[in-house]
Amino acid sequence: MTTGRDEAGHDQPRDEDAYALDPKAVAAILYAVDIDDRDKLVELMEPLHSADIADLLEQINPFDRARLIRLYDKEFDGDILSELDESVREEVISVLNPDVLAEAVREMESDDVVDLLEDLEEPQQETILDALEDSERIAAEQALSYPENSAGRLMQREVVMAPEHWSVGQAIDFMRANDDLPEQFYHVVLVDPRVKPVAQVTLGKLMAARREVPLIDLAEEEFHIIPVDQDEEDVAYAFNQYHLISAPVVDADGRLVGVITIDDAMVVLDEEHEEDILRLAGVGDESSLSDSVAATSRRRLPWLAVNLCTAICASLVISQFEAAIDQLVALAILMPIVASMGGNAGTQSLTVAVRALATRDLTNANVMRVIRRELLVGMLNGLCFAIVLGTVGMLWFDSPLLGVVIGVALVVNMIIAGFAGTVVPVLLDRLGIDPALASGTFVTTTTDVMGFFIFLGLASVVLL
Amino acid sequence: MTTGRDEAGHDQPRDEDAYALDPKAVAAILYAVDIDDRDKLVELMEPLHSADIADLLEQINPFDRARLIRLYDKEFDGDILSELDESVREEVISVLNPDVLAEAVREMESDDVVDLLEDLEEPQQETILDALEDSERIAAEQALSYPENSAGRLMQREVVMAPEHWSVGQAIDFMRANDDLPEQFYHVVLVDPRVKPVAQVTLGKLMAARREVPLIDLAEEEFHIIPVDQDEEDVAYAFNQYHLISAPVVDADGRLVGVITIDDAMVVLDEEHEEDILRLAGVGDESSLSDSVAATSRRRLPWLAVNLCTAICASLVISQFEAAIDQLVALAILMPIVASMGGNAGTQSLTVAVRALATRDLTNANVMRVIRRELLVGMLNGLCFAIVLGTVGMLWFDSPLLGVVIGVALVVNMIIAGFAGTVVPVLLDRLGIDPALASGTFVTTTTDVMGFFIFLGLASVVLL
Numbered sequence: 028m029t030t031g032r033d034e035a036g037h038d039q040p041r042d043e044d045a046y047a048l049d050p051k052a053v054a055a056i057l058y059a060v061d062i063d064d065r066d067k068l069v070e071l072m073e074p075l076h077s078a079d080i081a082d083l084l085e086q087i088n089p090f091d092r093a094r095l096i097r098l099y100d101k102e103f104d105g106d107i108l109s110e111l112d113e114s115v116r117e118e119v120i121s122v123l124n125p126d127v128l129a130e131a132v133r134e135m136e137s138d139d140v141v142d143l144l145e146d147l148e149e150p151q152q153e154t155i156l157d158a159l160e161d162s163e164r165i166a167a168e169q170a171l172s173y174p175e176n177s178a179g180r181l182m183q184r185e186v187v188m189a190p191e192h193w194s195v196g197q198a199i200d201f202m203r204a205n206d207d208l209p210e211q212f213y214h215v216v217l218v219d220p221r222v223k224p225v226a227q228v229t230l231g232k233l234m235a236a237r238r239e240v241p242l243i244d245l246a247e248e249e250f251h252i253i254p255v256d257q258d259e260e261d262v263a264y265a266f267n268q269y270h271l272i273s274a275p276v277v278d279a280d281g282r283l284v285g286v287i288t289i290d291d292a293m294v295v296l297d298e299e300h301e302e303d304i305l306r307l308a309g310v311g312d313e314s315s316l317s318d319s320v321a322a323t324s325r326r327r328l329p330w331l332a333v334n335l336c337t338a339i340c341a342s343l344v345i346s347q348f349e350a351a352i353d354q355l356v357a358l359a360i361l362m363p364i365v366a367s368m369g370g371n372a373g374t375q376s377l378t379v380a381v382r383a384l385a386t387r388d389l390t391n392a393n394v395m396r397v398i399r400r401e402l403l404v405g406m407l408n409g410l411c412f413a414i415v416l417g418t419v420g421m422l423w424f425d426s427p428l429l430g431v432v433i434g435v436a437l438v439v440n441m442i443i444a445g446f447a448g449t450v451v452p453v454l455l456d457r458l459g460i461d462p463a464l465a466s467g468t469f470v471t472t473t474t475d476v477m478g479f480f481i482f483l484g485l486a487s488v489v490l491l
Numbered sequence: 492m493t494t495g496r497d498e499a500g501h502d503q504p505r506d507e508d509a510y511a512l513d514p515k516a517v518a519a520i521l522y523a524v525d526i527d528d529r530d531k532l533v534e535l536m537e538p539l540h541s542a543d544i545a546d547l548l549e550q551i552n553p554f555d556r557a558r559l560i561r562l563y564d565k566e567f568d569g570d571i572l573s574e575l576d577e578s579v580r581e582e583v584i585s586v587l588n589p590d591v592l593a594e595a596v597r598e599m600e601s602d603d604v605v606d607l608l609e610d611l612e613e614p615q616q617e618t619i620l621d622a623l624e625d626s627e628r629i630a631a632e633q634a635l636s637y638p639e640n641s642a643g644r645l646m647q648r649e650v651v652m653a654p655e656h657w658s659v660g661q662a663i664d665f666m667r668a669n670d671d672l673p674e675q676f677y678h679v680v681l682v683d684p685r686v687k688p689v690a691q692v693t694l695g696k697l698m699a700a701r702r703e704v705p706l707i708d709l710a711e712e713e714f715h716i717i718p719v720d721q722d723e724e725d726v727a728y729a730f731n732q733y734h735l736i737s738a739p740v741v742d743a744d745g746r747l748v749g750v751i752t753i754d755d756a757m758v759v760l761d762e763e764h765e766e767d768i769l770r771l772a773g774v775g776d777e778s779s780l781s782d783s784v785a786a787t788s789r790r791r792l793p794w795l796a797v798n799l800c801t802a803i804c805a806s807l808v809i810s811q812f813e814a815a816i817d818q819l820v821a822l823a824i825l826m827p828i829v830a831s832m833g834g835n836a837g838t839q840s841l842t843v844a845v846r847a848l849a850t851r852d853l854t855n856a857n858v859m860r861v862i863r864r865e866l867l868v869g870m871l872n873g874l875c876f877a878i879v880l881g882t883v884g885m886l887w888f889d890s891p892l893l894g895v896v897i898g899v900a901l902v903v904n905m906i907i908a909g910f911a912g913t914v915v916p917v918l919l920d921r922l923g924i925d926p927a928l929a930s931g932t933f934v935t936t937t938t939d940v941m942g943f944f945i946f947l948g949l950a951s952v953v954l955l
Binding site: 046047048050053076078079082083085086087088187199202203205208209211212213229230231233234235236237249261264265266267268269270272289290292293294296297300301303304305307308309310314316319320321323324327328330331332334335338339341342345346349352353356359360361362363364366367368371372374375377378379382383387388389390391392393396397400403404407408411412415416419475479 | 698836875
């Protein structure tokens with residue numbers, strides 16, 4: 028494997044395709060489906076990781092998807108199902124042979140089953156719950172009783188725990204005797220007699236210690252307990268901030284009910300980022316490439332509708348200066364520049380603020396300093412571009428005064444942009460509204476309206 | 492801890508402050524610094540995690556920061572240093588007592604030292620390299636010889652490995668005898684006689700197995716080897732896609748040289764997301780809240796300069812229709828709406844495309860389908876809003892024909908937006924340019940220029 032990135036920096040062409048699906052392999056698979064050759068299909072799919080199979084299923088069209096799944100039949104397993112994007116899961120489940128589905132679901136870990144169940148409609152949920160064994164079904168139903176997006180939904184219930192007074196030898200003997208250990212675990216959680224977690228020991232430490240050493244002597248310095256109703260976003264933040272690998276989850280009485288591992292936190296972190304980036308662009312936050320035209324169109328309508336209203340507001344502002352434009356068409360030609368520069372500067376400020384709020388770097392301790400900085404940056408960049416744009420305006424329309432007017436309007440609008448770009452997300456955040464969702468509209472409306480108003484207003488007073 | 496999020500959905504007010512610094516604690520710390528009370532400061536800082544101390548240092552002003560660090564003095568440790576954001580690291584290092592710095596650096600893990608070193612200027616690099624013991628210094632210098640942002644920079648060199656023919660008992664005895672095991676490790680890597688990794692065993696499996704079982708029988712099904720020169724973005728992708736916890740890193744000859752753990756991959760993933768979100772907004776990708784006004788202003792200038800050029804281009808298009816506007820001022824009033832709607836629709840499409848390229852969900856297999864979908868969505872949403880906007884235009888200016896013109900212009904511009912919003916990022920990606928960096932400019936320029944051109948052009952032909 029080679030990488031195109033060099034010593035000098037970030038922007039060299041890179042080998043983006045390091046882990047992309049091989050187009051030839053995809054073509055061969057689709058051909059096997061076309062000619063209905065099950066043996067060939069199974070052979071071709073064999074080297075693929077279940078995550079890659081899920082990606083493949085997402086990328087092909089619904090017709091091929093259904094044919095592939097039917098032909099693949101009983102090779103389809105629980106891992107593929109858990110890797111699939113929500114947007115195609117329902118479709119895949121409805122296509123799957125019910126016996127294959129039941130088998131696949133029984134193989135899954137408890138947290139994956141919950142993750143699958145929570146996005147399904149009632150009848151499909153029932154089908155899957157019915158496929159589970161009794162104990163599993165009760166566990167899944169209990170997990171679903173926790174609030175959506177909470178630690179309770181994210182955790183796995185299989186925990187390796189030991190009484191706090193045990194020695195290393197006792198813990199190792201217990202684990203050797205236990206056939207039902209989780210697939211992956213990284214800590215032994217030490218609990219008191221009421222099953223409250225008191226410490227945890229990494230397997231590495233356990234492994235390196237002599238048998239008679241008390242477990243409690245090996246306890247990790249950092250120990251983070253997560254309440255079962257904590258929001259998954261906070262859980263992901265804690266994992267990222269404190270470099271946790273796994274953390275015990277407790278109920279309202281402080282009793283150990285499960286464990287969350289870093290790979291689950293990583294998935295949440297990824298989803299939160301996706302949500303932020305899509306919300307900032309005014310795209311529904313669960314958009315996916317596999318959505319239909321109708322679904323995509325419906326998801327994007329609301330933000331476009333809001334934008335239409337604000338654009339009409341801006342036009343109403345312009346219409347107040349109809350007479351001025353009638354007298355001097357140059358105003359109509361130049362006015363979009365003032366609005367556009369303000370909009371861009373505002374978007375810069377608000378993106379920085381939204382991101383800093385998400386990472387909790389923007390707090391009471393520094394909010395005034397950040398606002399001051401944004402005002403100064405707006406002024407400084409405004410002045411730079413005012414000189415350029417003023418000169419352009421002056422030469423283009425042969426009017427020094429027009430140059431001054433557009434320059435002043437630009438500086439003022441860019442200061443407003445810096446201010447609105449920071450204050451709007453901070454206020455929304457304080458009001459409990461996700462700043463990524465709504466800031467953009469407020470900020471660009473402000474810079475559009477103010478941009479047109481200041482430029483046209485100033486021009487009316489000074490030039491006409 | 493309570494969470495405000497309820498069963499129904501995402502947008503309830505949440506307890507954002509779950510892990511935020513307590514403003515009262517911050518105030519008390521700053522007061523202790525003010526009155527120069529070292530004992531009080533140490534006492535107040537004691538309960539804080541090093542990541543929180545780093546956040547605190549980033550959020551206060553440079554003057555308080557320097558005073559706090561000087562007063563905190565020898566309590567300052569390597570963990571705080573590795574948690575600090577690049578933007579304040581140099582400043583902190585220059586303020587730190589050289590002896591404290593040397594001690595802090597000696598405590599750090601090898602990958603953290605490299606992470607610290609790679610962002611520093613030559614003289615500070617020297618200071619830190621000199622503080623290290625010989626073996627550590629050579630190791631650090633070797634890590635720095637790998638390309639920037641490569642697996643070699645990310646990995647830690649401390650690996651727990653065992654010959655492939657060993658049994659569980661041999662591995663455990665070896666670990667018990669070894670005083671120098673890494674702080675955190677999750678696998679034992681099995682190597683052949685030429686130190687090439689052949690498999691890995693999780694500690695959980697090792698722990699649960701009887702002593703005489705051969706290690707190779709416990710080998711994990713999924714085994715992922717990372718080349719030392721692989722880009723860290725690809726490494727993070729592999730961890731996320733294949734749910735890796737740790738993975739061995741090999742040199743060009745396939746020999747084991749280190750190991751990357753999921754917490755490092757999570758940091759990279761977080762940085763990549765930050766880069767994408769900031770680049771999409773035209774903010775320098777290493778922006779930080781602690782940057783100075785001058786640095787911030789300089790970072791944001793380039794994109795604003797590009798925007799000024801494209802805004803002037805759009806104005807040039809408008810100026811071609813000076814006569815039309817002169818005859819019908821309504822055109823000047825309505826034209827920003829067409830451009831703004833196109834810009835928004837284009838941003839929606841491009842954000843989805845940029846994100847899908849980053850997650851490798853947009854590939855050859857589905858690119859034509861996605862483009863077709865975006866064209867249809869543009870047309871569908873364009874038609875919806877054309878009816879609304881056409882009616883508005885018709886009633887406002889009492890001209891049915893003007894309503895038709897603006898409606899048609901809107902539909903066409905939104906189809907163009909969907910097309911440009913998808914094709915531009917895909918083409919940039921094929922050319923090896925980060926689509927997050929440059930797509931926005933191209934797409935909004937297209938929608939602005941085309942918006943004005945289609946609306947004013949059509950109006951000139953039909954109305955005048």
